[in-house]
Amino acid sequence: MYATATIVKPLPPELFRTHGASAEMRWDAMAGQGFHTPTDRFFVRNHTFTPSIDPATWQLAIHGDGVRCPGAYTYDQLRAMPARTLDAAIECAGNGRRFYGTQQGEPAPGTQWGLGAIGVARWRGVPLRYLLERSDISARAVDVLPTGLDAPFEHHGHVRRPLPVDKAMDDVLVAYEMNGRPLPPDHGFPVRLVVPGWVGIASIKWLGDIEVATRELFTPWNTEFYRDVTVNPVKSALELGWNARVPFGRPQLLRGRSWSGRGRVVKVEVSFDDGRTWRRAEHRGPHLVSAWLPWHITWVPRRLGERSILVRATDASGATQQLKRPQHAFGYHFDAAVRHPISVIHG
Template identity: 70%
Template sequence: MKQATATIVKPLPDHLFRVHGESAEMRGEAMSGMGYHTPNDRFFVRNHTSTPLIDATTWRLRVHGAGVRCPREFGYDELRAMQSRTFDVAIECAGNGRRFFGTQQHDAAPGTQWGLGAIGVARWRGVMLKDLLMEVGVRPEAVDVLPTGLDAPFKDYGHVCRPLPIGKAMDDVLLAYEMNGMPLPADHGFPVRLVVPGWVGVASIKWLGDVEVSTSGVQTPWNTVFYADVTTNPAKSAFELAWNARLPVGGLHILHGRSWSGRGRIVRVEVSFDGGASWREAEHHGRHLVSAWLPWHITWAPRRTGAHVLMARATDASGITQPLVTPHHPFGYHFDAVVRHPLEVVNG
């Protein structure tokens, strides 16, 4: 089934990515002018080990466990022949923004030092997980669903796997085989991956090979040792602008950005140009999806040269607004404070 492995298969040009070992972060400016969806070649990569290259003709998805009546295997063509659904969904690493625990709050957390580029929104097409589970006959006593990936085991912890409660599995989870109208790229889970709207990225298991339905709660390293207390992603905001960008003084600039939240739709975005002393509401048009992000823009005419700091904060449908400071997390998860984005205003 597996043919070969590489840490990351796709090209990682410096103007699009910051490489963090086995993972790659998309630069904020890489989304400038790109439209709503993150192009496949710019989508961030989070690998625990390396990207497996899998032959779809021999790939099988095993669905089994005490919580199903008729365990069976599904082939790639079988899945593609089933009724499909298409959704625009964000996938975000739980550690997105981790480096700001250190750079902004002076309380660094271990792990990959992501900025705000460990997120992407794609148009995913596939089969609803609930439809597959209905094919095998989910028992009323089913409790958890455990999807497992086919990438190499991570240290002594085994294959990446993250249990889902049966309620979530039977709700909005997708078994995706297409990404932005193309078969899944190798780095993003070919031939089939999970897409779990609103939840931390580790739940959206790539290179899916096994789904076990249990009649009791499941514990794995990915919900005990790692990611033990994180499920739904909080609200965050990012500018489509290079870090330490240079803008000319004296002109009117239209600054673009995106805000998102796993808790619900973004209802307001505000921007500050004076360190948080005052805030202006940004404008937004077009798609306003719960499971993805909200693009926005605001005008700014800087009147002096020198260093400036931009700040953007979002409020989601739960009524929660991004704070200026967020509590420290020992693993650096869920940094949701307003990020201070530096730039330089220069003579034109």
Template identity: 50%
Template sequence: MPVSTSESAYDRRRLRQWLAGEARADGVARRDMLRLLAAAGLASGGALPAFAAPAFAAPTNTTAPGIVKPLPDDRFTVRGTNAESKFASFAGTGYHTPADRFFVRNHTSTPVLDAADWRLTVHGAGLRGGPVDLTLRDLKRLPAVTRTAFVECAGNGRSFFTSQQGQPVSGTAWTLGAIGTASWRGVRLADVLRRAGLHRRAVDVLPRGLDPDYVTADGTNLGRVRRPLPLSKALDDVLLAYEMNGEPLPYDHGFPVRVVVPSWIGIASVKWVGDIEVADQPLYSPWNTDFYRLFGAAYPEGGSAPLSRQTVKSAWELDWDAALDARVAHRLTGRSWSGAGGVVRVEVSTDGGASWRRARLHDTPRRHGWVRWSTDWRPSAPGSYTLLARATDSAGRTQPDTTVPNTQGYLFDAVVRHPVRAV
């Protein structure tokens, strides 16, 4: 399940508080809140408006508006304002994804900020006192923490809803390259909140980015990217990171400071964070109401609870439709990961799923990370073949044959059918 029992209960409690006038919905229309209430079983009677999927720009492979770093063709596929990593480029790079291969997910464009001018403002009714401003130097005076974690877009794998399952979805047509794992260095968000004077009535924490306002295709200005976190998560393992793989954050990955929320969908890890609101009431934004929920025939009319943890996935470090020599032994490699725990088993098939065998794992399963794996294969004759990889995590979740569809194409976790040719 994408949301734990405690997280679902938390969401229902927030909705009840909104109904009682004790919560604030920042930039969320009343009709959207009614959908959420219906999904939680808290609204009574009356037909609710049908969900209309938001419009997204068509993918393009020619430009990357607003992305600063180079995007060579052997490492990236440009998709509008985003750049997807080519998974084959991860082969031989080690456990951590180099910054020059790390995917870019931008709602608008990368801001080029000056660290000397940057300030983080912590404010809100969930503090005991007034706003607190922190410079980068102030952050670096706090105890530093280094944590390895993957960051993955909720739509990673989205294109397979259509190409494998024949189901149309909206959004950027990612394959499996909207993920990267890095060593993040920074400070605990918990330490910053406590320094700012956390009040016992605090319930939600809302980081907001410094990138330009996001304007939808119909001209609606939704403001800067922001998504609330429950206080319990904010005080658990969330970082305010200022380094990535031992270097200052690159511009496209949040310089000078970003949020890193381990194992949760990427939108929670707000880049270029500029302020954090600490609230004594539940908060909503478009990024946990219209976006990043599951809508569709299999879900309540108002959609699922807001998405949090990532699903389990596997990918081969091979080009799509790669050509391999027939009757020659090959060492094939890949990676598997999950938001619920470390991956403990990977099974592979080189005959389209007719038979399976265990892959060799090359990393100790770890929370928030992935495992690299390999298998040997000798194609017996020239022709077309389909490779499959299926992971199981420490929580007992195994990749299914198909994923229940949703209109925005989130959380695809089915086994991907990877074509290759023996020549």
């Protein structure tokens, strides 16, 4: 079942920064793109390497003391079930981790992601709720445990992280398509979970098993790793190269995207003077709670030299990005306004 390639798809340096078994999207690679992240530049987070799974022999097993009718479904059976299409973001909990060190002077351990460990795709698949109801889920069910079919990670076994039954029965998708095509190997073929708003580890790739339990479940991925992180916070990014060079005195149309797992983004502001004053950006494109909000602002650089652009967003819960984020021992959930460096040069 297992392949030897860490990541199967090409990783051209103009689209990605590589981090061992993972690959981070370059935000300037989103410039000029549409609402969705093209599959060829969607970030990859692997614990081991991308497996090669034969859909002809693959099955999804649903079992446990929380269902009365356990069973297993083939790929063709799943694709024949009632389907839903969902535009949703998937974001690694460590997205932005390197800014704990570079921006706040307190480095955190782990993959040193910039802001590119996120992507929004159009997913299609079967609502998890449909499968659980088909399995006659018990009123006593507490947790749902999806398990991936990638190689075991060190001594911890297969990647798996429990979901509370309320979330599993809400908006979770068992997806088999991404951006209108079957899932690519790196993104979970033949089937993955998509858990809107939650940290990416919840959206288990290469899904093969779902246990439904009448008790709370624990795995290394909610005790040792990713402990106490569930919903992603509000963040923003510019569709602009890091250390970009922009011409003095010429209007610049800056574009970016903001998102939050807590609710729809309601306001985006940009500062060109280190956070002393803020200007409100204009929105463009769809405004979806499960995805992100594209925005734009026009700016005329009036001072030569190096400087930073800051972006902060506010979501429907009232959460607003601050200038500093309290330190997190594992470097999760960096949600401060990132200081994006640029150089203003003679045009």
